[in-house]
Amino acid sequence: MHVPMLAVVRTRTAVGMQVVLYAWATVACSLLLIPIAGMGVLYSVSAVLSGAWFLLESHRLYANAIRDGEIKPMRVFHASITYLTIVFIAVGLDPLLHLAIPLP
Numbered sequence: 374m375h376v377p378m379l380a381v382v383r384t385r386t387a388v389g390m391q392v393v394l395y396a397w398a399t400v401a402c403s404l405l406l407i408p409i410a411g412m413g414v415l416y417s418v419s420a421v422l423s424g425a426w427f428l429l430e431s432h433r434l435y436a437n438a439i440r441d442g443e444i445k446p447m448r449v450f451h452a453s454i455t456y457l458t459i460v461f462i463a464v465g466l467d468p469l470l471h472l473a474i475p476l477p
Contacts, residue, residue: 385444389435392449396431399453400424403460407474412464414472419463427456 403420406412412420430452437444 385438385441386435389438389444392446393428393431393435396428396449396453399456400428406464413467413470414474415470416460416463416467417474419459423456423459427452 400420403424407417407420427449430449434444434446434449436442
């Protein structure tokens, strides 16, 4: 059974755009836990900062793809793994610390 990877059947630009779109979707879903699950300060700060870094790496990959520059997909892969690790650790630790987000 031969199933080609996206990068084999699409252009660099198309693959870069897919990476950016999925990165935004992933970060948006993780940020939805803040109001829906009542996550506190630790999770919020962790999700926002690591999500921003993950999005930056994704956009950097796309920018290099459309400029025909050197692309480094492993940077985005490592950023995604690190981002998910930070988010999952924050999900586990946040309820233990009970640091609520101060409301005005």
